[in-house]
Amino acid sequence: xxxxxxxxxxxxxxxxxxxxxxxxxxxxxxxxxxxxxxxxxxxxxxxxxxxxxxxxxxxxxxxxxxxxxxxxxxxxxxxxxxxxxxxxxxxxxxxxxxxxxxxxxxxxxxxxxxxxxxxxxxxxxxxxxxxxxxxxxxxxxxxxxxxxxxxxxxxxxxxxxxxxxxxxxxxxxxxxxxxxxxx
Numbered sequence: 001x002x003x004x005x006x007x008x009x010x011x012x013x014x015x016x017x018x019x020x021x022x023x024x025x026x027x028x029x030x031x032x033x034x035x036x037x038x039x040x041x042x043x044x045x046x047x048x049x050x051x052x053x054x055x056x057x058x059x060x061x062x063x064x065x066x067x068x069x070x071x072x073x074x075x076x077x078x079x080x081x082x083x084x085x086x087x088x089x090x091x092x093x094x095x096x097x098x099x100x101x102x103x104x105x106x107x108x109x110x111x112x113x114x115x116x117x118x119x120x121x122x123x124x125x126x127x128x129x130x131x132x133x134x135x136x137x138x139x140x141x142x143x144x145x146x147x148x149x150x151x152x153x154x155x156x157x158x159x160x161x162x163x164x165x166x167x168x169x170x171x172x173x174x175x176x177x178x179x180x181x182x183x
Contacts, residue, residue, distance in 0.1 A: 004166055007179045008156075013148050013172035018130075018158060022050065025128060025145045026057020029098065033060060037095045040128075041117070043109075044068040044086060046102035046159040046167065050130040050147070054100060065090050069109055082112040093121030102159040103131040103150075107139035114141065131155060131172060148172070154180055 029038075040058075042051035044066050055064060068086035097117050104110055110127060117125045128145035135152040150172065156162050157169030162180055166173075 001169065004169060007166070007176055008169075009153075009174040009176045011171050011173050012150055012153075012155070013131075013158075015170045018147070018171065019053070021147045022053045022130075023057045025147065026054055026059070028145065029054075029057075029128070030059045033096055033098075036060075037123075038062045039090070039092055039095045039097050039122075040064045041088065041092075041097055041099050042066045043099065043101045043113075045164075046161060047100045047130075049159040049167075050102055050128075051100045054128060063090070065092075067113075069113055082109050088120075091121075092117060094123055097122040097125045098128050098145075099125065100128045101130070103133060103155060104129045104141065104143060105133035105136035105152075107137050107141040110141045111139035130158065131160070 038060060040051060040055055040062050042048060042064060051064065055062060065088050066086065067084065067088055069082060069084050099110065099113060101110065114125050126144040127141065129143050130147040131150045132143060132146045133150050133152060153174040154162065155172060156166035156175045157171050157173045159167050161167045162175055166175065
């Protein structure tokens with residue numbers, strides 16, 4: 001971790017705050033979905049830490065699935081088009097789906113994904129987002145469960161990456177600009 005921390009500007013959300021907020025969201029999902037057939041759909045790769053922590057905080061017999069959906073590719077700015085690289089493994093017809101994502105900024109990816117899952121017959125589709133970067137929103141997407149609002153800075157850690165690195169940092173951090181502006 002020491003090597004990666006040299007590239008960090010500052011910590012935005014500590015591990016302790018993450019743990020506490022994920023437990024709160026888990027309790028809320030438990031209350032909201034009692035007696036229902038819930039599928040947590042984690043969006044690969046960034047949502048994995050949040051998905052793992054969240055599913056343990058939900059006191060219901062949930063199932064999980066994953067999708068790999070992106071509007072970024074390897075860049076730092078959304079391309080504006082959504083690409084499904086890995087689809088669901090299971091049928092979601094008649095189930096309550098909660099899409100679990102690490103961060104929402106432009107809203108482009110979720111604006112395409114939510115209606116797609118509704119078209120596939122889900123009883124409901126809601127979003128559980130760890131980090132909400134509202135300043136960058138292009139598409140208005142309602143988010144039912146939000147961990148933290150974050151500023152319009154380059155975020156890494158707790159699943160968020162830059163060029164597939166820094167995902168394993170245990171807290172949410174901002175990356176020094178010289179790291180992602182290097183040629």
